Amino acid sequence: MSTSAPSQNERLRRPATRRSLRLGETTVTYLPDGIAQLVPHRWFPDTTDEVWAARPEYLDASGNLAAGVGGLLVERDGRALLIDAGLGPLSPAVDPERPVGRLRGGALLDSLAAHGRAASDIEAVAFTHLHPDHIGWAWHPAPGDDRPAFASADYLVTEPEWHQRHLLEAHGVDERTLSALAPRVRTVTDGEEVFPGVHVMFLTGHTPGHAVYVISSGGQRLIAFGDALHSPIQVDHPEWSVTVDHDPALAADARRHLLAELRKPDTLGFGIHFADVVFGRVRPVGDGPAWRPLDD
Incomplete structure (x- = not known):
C-alpha cells in the first residue's frame, strides 16, 4: 500500500526533516537541530489576527508558525562546510509573553551522523549571524566532552557582526558564550570566498552584520539567507519586519534586495526557518504565494 506525499500546506505547518539538494559538484543538506514555534502577531508585530485568519495554511495546530532550527551542510570534493550551528541541547521554558513559543534543540549532531558525517569533518562553520539559535553547537560542549562539537573548525563571522557583538546581549548571547x-573566530569580508563556490554577501538589518551565503555550482546558485526571511509568507510581504530585527527599516530594505536576487535565473533559496519547505524558488505569479518549494 502506497502513501501519498504530503501536500504543500501540510509541509507549511511542520518543521523540516533532513533534505538534500545537488548543485553540480556540490551537495547541500539541511540538518535539523530542533523546532521553534513563532507566535504570529508577536513575531510579526505589524500583522493582525485578521491577516492570519485569512492565511490559516501557515499556522500549525497550536495557531503558531512552525519553524525549524538547524544548519546547512555544504559538501564538495570530500570537504565539508556548515552554515549555522543550531540551538544546541537546550529547551527553554515557554514564556507566554515572548514571541517564540515552544523552542527545542539538540538533534544537529545526530542529523549529521545520519548523513554519514562527523563533527570532526567540518572544516569551518560559517554563521549568518550570532543569535542563539544559530550558534548553539559552536559553544555548547559536545556530549561526553568539555569542548564544543566543532572544536577543530574555524568560525566565520562577518567583521561588523563580530565588532558589534556587544549588541548581542539583548538577544541572550552573554560574555561566556x-x-x-x-x-x-575568523572575520570575513563582503564578497569573500569561504569555501569552493561559496561567497559571503553582507545583508544587514536583522543584525548589524548579518550575512547570506551564495553557493554556486553547475550553472546554478543557492542563496542561504539565514534570518533575512523567517517564513514563506514573508516573501509576499517584505515590509513585515520581525520583533527581533536590529534595524527594522534596514531589514525590510535587505529583504527587498534579497528577493530581487532570488528572482534571477538559475537561483534557488534556502530558508533555515521555512517550516518543511526550506528549499525553493521565488516565482511571483498573480496573487499566489511567491515561494515555490522544491518537490521531494
Whole structure:
C-alpha cells in the first residue's frame, strides 16, 4: 500500500526533516537541530489576527508558525562546510509573553551522523549571524566532552557582526558564550570566498552584520539567507519586519534586495526557518504565494 506525499500546506505547518539538494559538484543538506514555534502577531508585530485568519495554511495546530532550527551542510570534493550551528541541547521554558513559543534543540549532531558525517569533518562553520539559535553547537560542549562539537573548525563571522557583538546581549548571547567562540573566530569580508563556490554577501538589518551565503555550482546558485526571511509568507510581504530585527527599516530594505536576487535565473533559496519547505524558488505569479518549494 502506497502513501501519498504530503501536500504543500501540510509541509507549511511542520518543521523540516533532513533534505538534500545537488548543485553540480556540490551537495547541500539541511540538518535539523530542533523546532521553534513563532507566535504570529508577536513575531510579526505589524500583522493582525485578521491577516492570519485569512492565511490559516501557515499556522500549525497550536495557531503558531512552525519553524525549524538547524544548519546547512555544504559538501564538495570530500570537504565539508556548515552554515549555522543550531540551538544546541537546550529547551527553554515557554514564556507566554515572548514571541517564540515552544523552542527545542539538540538533534544537529545526530542529523549529521545520519548523513554519514562527523563533527570532526567540518572544516569551518560559517554563521549568518550570532543569535542563539544559530550558534548553539559552536559553544555548547559536545556530549561526553568539555569542548564544543566543532572544536577543530574555524568560525566565520562577518567583521561588523563580530565588532558589534556587544549588541548581542539583548538577544541572550552573554560574555561566556562569546568567550567560547572567540578563539576560533575568523572575520570575513563582503564578497569573500569561504569555501569552493561559496561567497559571503553582507545583508544587514536583522543584525548589524548579518550575512547570506551564495553557493554556486553547475550553472546554478543557492542563496542561504539565514534570518533575512523567517517564513514563506514573508516573501509576499517584505515590509513585515520581525520583533527581533536590529534595524527594522534596514531589514525590510535587505529583504527587498534579497528577493530581487532570488528572482534571477538559475537561483534557488534556502530558508533555515521555512517550516518543511526550506528549499525553493521565488516565482511571483498573480496573487499566489511567491515561494515555490522544491518537490521531494
